[in-house]
Amino acid sequence: MNLRQLRYFAKVVETGNMTRAAAELLVAQPALGMQVRQLEEDLGVALLRRHSRGVEATPAGALLYQRACAILGLVEQTRREIASMAPDAVQAVRLGMTPSLMLAIGAALAVRVREALPHVRLSLAEEMSHVLVDQLVREELDLALAYGVPEHPAVARVALHHEDLVLVTLPGGAPRRPVALAEALEERLAIPERRDVVRETVTEAAHAAGLEVRLAYEVRSIAAIKGLVLRGEAASILPYASVISEVQAGLLDARAVVAPALRRTLYLAWPQRRGPLPHEAALVAEIRAALEDLTARLGALAHPA
Known part of the structure; x- marks a missing residue:
């Protein structure tokens, strides 16, 4: 058992797929498979269970994965700590x-x-x-x-915290009141691509309420979405943090979406x-x-x- 085998095995468990793991590790899939088989032969126990969707860890594999994470983390921590002892280390x-x-x-x-x-x-x-x-x-x-x-x-x-989403439009002169999701979905909307948290939050809430999401624009860039709203081409549902400056300058209006409220959670995350x-x-x-x-x-x- 060596560090390379542990790193390869951990990546296979995390991805649940030999092909995807090989791509992320930048190694050939046959070479990755050989390293995992050698690890299983050295330990004398099956570490992975193969099935039609990919692979998953056996009980022995789950234990090895936990230990591999600890070992690899300790190696990286040691490297960082020693490097930090150099004069003027940054x-x-x-x-x-x-x-x-x-x-x-x-x-x-x-x-x-x-x-x-x-x-x-x-x-x-x-x-x-x-x-x-x-x-x-x-x-x-x-x-x-x-x-x-x-x-x-x-x-x-x-x-870290939960944050409500807002309907972003051009200023209309009307009092800033919360807007029901059903009313917000009647706007010509520009929101991010699939898998984006805002898009998923809107879509899941709409489906739960029996509402349909009809997009005018699907845009990955927050700056481009704001540009469409500023041109009067669309409205959007966005986090307030992304439009604070424009709202305070009077260029855009932002109203909380309610019935139901659209809320997302901010996380601090690390490997x-x-x-x-x-x-x-x-x-x-x-x-x-x-x-x-x-x-x-x-x-x-x-x-x-």
């Missing part, structure tokens, strides 16, 4: 966040970390939540602020088998402080997790 941390959060707190967080943690070099990446989760699974990020993070064996998460980062506690404290400022701006649209 710890690079890759943090992903959604477009709405990048607009709301990205710049402020970068400045906070630079001033408070000179030994941390923060690298910010912007993607939709489902893409961030995929990047965490592939260990391309150290941390991510993402919405609706599902349970996944490769990802650890902690809920399950990643060991602690140097300065991680201080970094997380800065992230939470930046989010507290955002929560204050959201007002009644934000709720404790």
Whole structure:
């Protein structure tokens, strides 16, 4: 048993599919299969159960996966800690966040970390939540602020707060009142692609209420969605954080969606088998402080997790 075999085996368990695991590991599938078979032969027990949908861990495989995560995490933690002992060492941390959060707190967080943690070099990446989760699974990020993070064996998460979605339109002169979901769905809507948390939240709530979602535009970019609304071409259902500046400037109107309320949960997430980062506690404290400022701006649209 060696570290490469443990890493390969853990990826197979996390993806539940040999082909997908091989693609994420950038190895040939026959070579991956051979490493797993050698591991099973060395231990004298079946580690995977093959079926039509892929593979799943046997009881022995589940135990090995837990230990493999601990071992691989300890190896990575040791590497980071030793590297941090070098003179003038700077710890690079890759943090992903959604477009709405990048607009709301990205710049402020970068400045906070630079001033408070000179030994941390923060690298910010912007993607939709489902893409961030995929990047965490592939260990391309150290941390991510993402919405609706599902349970996944490769990802650890902690809920930070719940946030209501709003109907975004051009200002109409009418009092800003909450709008029922049925009324919101009568608008010409521009919302993100499938798998996006906003899209899934709207679709699930509509189906539960027996309503139909008719899209005028399917757009992955928050900036492009706002552009369509500002041109009068569409309305949208978005997190308030993504339109605060335009609402405060009087360019857009935002009304909470009710009956039912549309709510999503923000998580701080990280790769399950990643060991602690140097300065991680201080970094997380800065992230939470930046989010507290955002929560204050959201007002009644934000709720404790």
